[in-house]
Amino acid sequence: MYKILLVDDEQEIRFGLKNYFPWNNLGFDVIHDCENGKKALEFMKENLVDVVLTDIRMPVMDGIDLARELKEKEIPIQIIFLSGYKDFHYAQNAIKYGVRDYIVKPGKYEEIEEVFTVLKKDLDKEWHKVKMNPSESNSYTENITLTIKKYTKEHYADVTLEDLSQLLKMSPNYISTFFKEKTGMNFSTYLTEIRMKKAADLLVDYHYKTYEISDLLGYNSPKSFTRTFKKYYGVTPREYRNQRTVLFDPK
Template structure:
């Protein structure tokens, strides 16, 4: 099965570049129509269908966010992926809140598009399009970054990697990384390190688990790397920290 994409972009050379990237990644997607603005795209959607609308934000006549709102308000069973420039990051956040599936920065990287489309394919399950649209709306009630943090805390996923975290909220890793840093003031990697270290302290203080067992529980494949990380963050090694708590 080949999934259909409506490409919406006012600059012809950008449309051509996006089409070439879509062809290059060799996934079951094809551009079935191109529009130069949101109004053209909406008129086409009134009588035709697309699985994905890949749209720029800033366009004449009707911009990408207005098109997104129109699609959502009319209950069209299609996902929206936003493409725009680096200076429009705030618009990306608004697009996510409105239910956009993902967001790309220009120039679009083939690797990021591949990751996004694979996530989209994995999410496709038997069921009506209406159900899928409802699920899309539900998943954005909680902001994406907070969704991931809630998941980490509730599931105790101390080994969660950036790519997996981004996939949980259907964002490409580069955008999720920028969004996380902007909203929380630290990188996702640094945040995960702090979460792991807090749990390490708790386990050292309240359990008799060996250092290797604690490292394994926190997702470290190497106990020495865990000890070095703990010492860098806490100023002392795990074993020294425990000895200070329970001196002989």
């Protein structure tokens, strides 16, 4: 299901669209609704959204300003305007800020269905392209994922979500949610995987004691490191080292 954020200052419009239109049948889910662009941006700092269905004229921050903010931040979210104002000026701004389509209120069932059916097909194509040709994708979301992985591999001993938050200018909670959504694993699981692979490499080198490896990987105690290593590989660091010795002993 692709996630929709509904933005409109009229509560009745939000309630009606959220509860009486069969979004699930089209492959979408309205995960949240809010009354202006400012609250929409605040929500998107912490949550992943695929589509914003927004009114144009709203207090505090209107749909045009919301679209401009998303465009300037290069956030790859599909934007569709929902408004009762047939105004060429607004339509021009919609195009300039990358707004995909424009639905006139109150929004006929057939029109909404047509717009979102086409959108679903395009989103499916984009995801298929990323999955089939990840090396050729230079998308915003792919860049974020690669940045998180690269930084984690380089700073595995002390990396935190707060560090990544400063690097990417996103909240730690959003990064955690984003990473799980795009990779299928929690960030903590990925970090453990990186540390355990590094631990296995270091254990082959007899210059390092187990407690030294534990410290290099950023664990608070050798006991914590040993427990994590055994859970990951099924043996303790010492047992792993002994197995490698037997395996590669030239005798």
